[in-house]
Every structure is written in structure tokens, then in C-alpha cells.
Amino acid sequence: MQDDWDKPETVTARREAEALIVDVAGFEGPLDLLLTLSRAQKVDLRRISVLHLAEQYLGFVEQARALRIELAADYLVMAAWLAYLKSRLLLPPEPGEDGPTGEELAAHLAWQLERLQAMREAAARLMGRDQKGRDFFVRGAPTVLAVSRKTQYEASLLDLMRAYARLRTRDEFRPYAFDRSDIYPYEAALERLTQLLPGAQDWTALQRYLPEGWRGKPARQRSAIASTFAATLELAKQGRIELRQSETFAPLHLRRRMDRGSADE
């Protein structure tokens, strides 16, 4: 048997090697290839001749080169390492040399192959087990464990107060123009004042002319005063009313312009 491996030109070995080359894509790396090669020795992996295995592997790589088949780098790395191993196994160690012996390295490689083989067998046994959906089955009509999803809304008193605070402060920062409800339009003031004019014979404070509902809240009152004041200016400009103020910031008084009014009469 040993002779066969030493002479790769024997027909069987050559065929084997060629077959391997043809199938190189089918191998999952150099370790897989070594494992396949080792089977040819037909011995327990623990008693395998690593030297012969190395030689066979190197022969394989040699042939691949001859056939110009490109081998992946890791096949070549393995080849280099096996060549080194072979030399360690064949040559006596140099005196004073440190490091593992060839036998130790060979034993480790054999162990690696054995481990890979063991994992192969374990994988096969695993896949040979009864499998769910093939050999045993789950409940076909599982009851939907009714998850009546009850949504509980959470809101704390703090959330509530924050919301209210947010609402109340929003007014303070809101652009004034948007606040329609608190604005007394100038046109309304002019119309109201014009209507009231016939009765305005005595000096009356501007405040008195503010419409109902626009005297309480400061914002609304401000708007009403501003609009009414603007309206009095317009009417004064038209010469229909007179304005009087006793001093700076004193209340503004107005009355119908008498001369014109008497002229009308």
C-alpha cells in the first residue's frame, strides 16, 4: 500500500489524483481535501500516516500546477506547511533547535482531521434526528391566546398642569395679529362713533364710548381704546368732532363740533 503512494504513477493513484483535481471545487478547503485523501489509507484516523498524507497532498498540488489549475491560496499555504512538516519528519532535528518535533506537528494535524471528521458525523446525526415539521408536528390549530389589548392611557397631574400652563402661556407669545377675538376693528369703532355722534353734545371721556364687553379685560380694552381713538382722529380730521385733553396722559374728551352742528341745524 505504501508503495502505491510512493509511486503516484500507478494507475489507480493517478486516476484518484486526477479525479481530485477535476473536483477541486467540490472541496471545502485544504482540510477537507486532506480528510478525503486520508480515507484512501483505509485506516483509523488515529493511525494515519501523516507523512504519506503530506506527500499525497503535495503530489496533488503538483499535478494541479502541471494542469495549470489555479488553486486557492489556502491550498498553497497548506502545501507549504506540509512540505515543512515532511522535512521535519524526515530529517533529524538540528542540535539545539527549539520548537515542536515533526511528530508533534503531525499528531496535531491528525487530531484536526479527526475533529473535522467528528463534526461531519455529528452534523449528519443531527440532521438525521426527528425534525419539527417533518417527523413531529406542532398544534395545527393553536388557539390565539387572545390578547385583548387594553390600552390604558396614562396622564399624570403634572401632565395636566403642564398642558394647562402651556395653553395659558401660549397667549403671551402668540403674534398679536392672530388673536382675532380680542381685536376691536377700527372700522367698527368708526361706525359706532359715527352713530353715537348726534348725542355727543357734551364733553365725554373717550372711555365712555367703548362698546359693551370691551371694558373689562385689559387686552380687549386696549384694542377698543386704540380703535376708538383712531376713529376720533379720523372724525376730528373730517371736522365732525372736537377733542380736548386737560394735560398730558389725562383722559381724552370729545364732543360733536358745535359750530358745524348748529350750522346743520
Added chain:
Amino acid sequence: MSDEGLESVAEEPGLFAVPPMAEQERMVEAILFACADPITLQAIAARLPQGCDPAEALGHLRARYAGRGVNLVRVGDAYALRTAPDLGWLMQSERVEMRKLSRAAIETLAIVAYHQPVTRAEIEEIRGVAVSRGTVDQLLELDWIRLGRRRMTPGRPVTFVVTEAFLDHFGLESARDLPGLKELREAGLLDSRPMPGQPADDEAEDGPARGQSELFED
């Protein structure tokens, strides 16, 4: 798997002995368990080796499962294993999902709490946007607000008030216990930037009560 042959063999009677009834019972049990839908007697028979008596096996199974957590029931002309009716409650698991109230809802709730009784129009006026039906419905459903008296104004609009459940949830004895604006401000919840030219205290004194009358007078 290796038993696949059995099926075809079943067509050749006499080749195999009919399985004992205990075994037939096991088979029917497995079939009933694995089937997604109730299965008819014929369909069961079609799966079993020839010579089996699924009707008898079903009878045994029915007795075996009587009073158990799962029962063998007949559904039309089919059979199925079903949870015992008295244990249905086990299948109900109430998963309580906590969710934050939407901003619209919490604001609406806050307005009702601070200004009650308050109409929808008033809520909209304060919020500055329309209040969606869903928001009000949600608060009604949560039993945090309810309908109050109708307002004696044109249109007689309904008002909203907060409920006992609301007070309960928020740990309040009454809606009057709600902190006023001054307290909110002191607690740092209110940005204390007054309107230009307006004394800060003016508004700070606003309790809920005053706020309400001011806001809604017209």
C-alpha cells in the same frame, strides 16, 4: 419517513395487519392535534392504514378527553380538539398597554378641569384650534369627562365637566384643588414672562375661577 411505504401498502390489503385499537387511537389523536381545521371521519380514514376504524378510535378518544383541559368535539360532520369551554378564560390574556394621552386630549382635559362647565366652542377658543370629535370621545370613554348642564345661551350648547373617575385618577378631592396659575408659575411650570407693559402679578392671581369668567365673557 421510512414508513412512507405504509400508505401505498394500505392499498394492498392483507399485507399488513391492522394496527391494534390503542395504536389507531394514537394515530387519530396525532392527526386531530396537528390538523389546522376540523377533520371529517373520511379524511381521517384516508390517512390511516386500511382496515382501521377511526369512528371507534374517535369514541375512545372522546372518552379519554372527557373532563380534561381539551375535549374532542364534533363540528358539523368533522372532529376537532378544542379547549374545554370552562377554561376559555385562560386564553384571554389582557395585555394592558400604557400609552400617553395625546397632546390634544390632555389639553382638552386640562381646559375642562380648569374651566368646567365648559362648552366645546369655549374649549376651541382656548386651544385656538378645533377639538376633534375623537378627542372628546376618548375622554368620555375614559370616563374622565362627562356631559354637564346645557348652557342657557343661544343654541343651548352642552357643557363638559370632569368626573369622579377623573378626580380619582389624578388624586384630587375636587377640581378646585387644581393648582392655580400662580402655583403653576411658582412650580416652574409656567414661563413667567409677562406681556410687555403688563404687571406680572396681574395674571398670577388668576385662579381657575377667574380665568374662566375672563376668558369667556363676550
Added chain:
Amino acid sequence: MSDEGLESVAEEPGLFAVPPMAEQERMVEAILFACADPITLQAIAARLPQGCDPAEALGHLRARYAGRGVNLVRVGDAYALRTAPDLGWLMQSERVEMRKLSRAAIETLAIVAYHQPVTRAEIEEIRGVAVSRGTVDQLLELDWIRLGRRRMTPGRPVTFVVTEAFLDHFGLESARDLPGLKELREAGLLDSRPMPGQPADDEAEDGPARGQSELFED
């Protein structure tokens, strides 16, 4: 066991009577029938009235279903009812077509199962070839492997472990029940042995040494 139940009830005397064990067994049975996936003891307990002892009930049920067409199996920390494996041939129409796994995927799965927690480098070392991303992805997608803890070695590589779904699929109670695990361990085939001459890895006890992988580096 049943005393345990009584004890916990004693803490809340009179609140609920614990159902008798026969009734607890019915309840657990109903729950197990309801679930397609294994359900943990805790999840069962959560559905039962307070004071129940689902572990004992499960023990009774396991005995009750032994040898039946449906069996109670344990999967990791969970439990499930499964049809007896010898009756699989009856369920042709319920069969789930599995995507065919590549040899690389099957071997990688076995290595993860037997060597877990295992790093990608270690898988590559054992197989002597790079593990493609697709292989790992496929196993992750099947939910048969998942990421375990990072290894406390330089680079802090992630490790892979098998999942409960893996155990469920292959009918294993735990990863310790993997076939031949003991023999492999005794034969030293699950050891991490550094390449002779390579400096012993600092974290050698943590898993296979790194020395080996250098062999295949390019």
C-alpha cells in the same frame, strides 16, 4: 410541591382558593394545546390563578401523555406538545418544506451546537475554510443560531450559540442532549488544542487557541 402552592396562598389568606391539582393539570393542558411554540414555566404560571404549581401539573401531564399520539416535550426552559415522532408519516399534508441547507451550513450549525459559544474564527479553524457570510446569515435567519456574548480576547469577537428554536426543531431538551456529546468530549475532540510550538494563548481556557487559524491565513 403542592405545599408550595398552599404556602403562597397563606400569605394572602382567603383571597383565592388554589384549584386542586387535577384542575391545575386541566388548565396547563389547555394552555399547552393552545400554543404552537414552546411556552415557559413562567408564562404558564402567569396565566394560572395564584398559588398554582405548574411544574407539578406538567409532571403529571408528561406522564399522562407518555406513549400517546401526542407527547409533552421539554425545550430548554419551555414546554410544548408535539405529535409522537413515529407518527410523522400520518401528517404528510402538514409537512413543512425545509429549504435545503448547504453542507457548509449544516457543518457550521453542528460546530456551533457542539462547541458553543464559538467564534467565527474558531468555526473556520475547525472546518479549515472561511465561513461565508451567507451561511451564517441563513442560520441566523432560521433562528437556529444567535449571537452570544463577546469573547474576552483581543478584538472581543462575537460568539455564536444555538437557540431554543434549534432545540425545538431537532427535538432536544437542551444542548447537553446533543447526540454523542459525551463521547466527543471524552475523545478530546471538543478541546481547544493550540498548534504545538505556538505560544499558549492567554485566554486558552476561553476557547480554542488562535494559533491554528494563522495556518490558514493568507
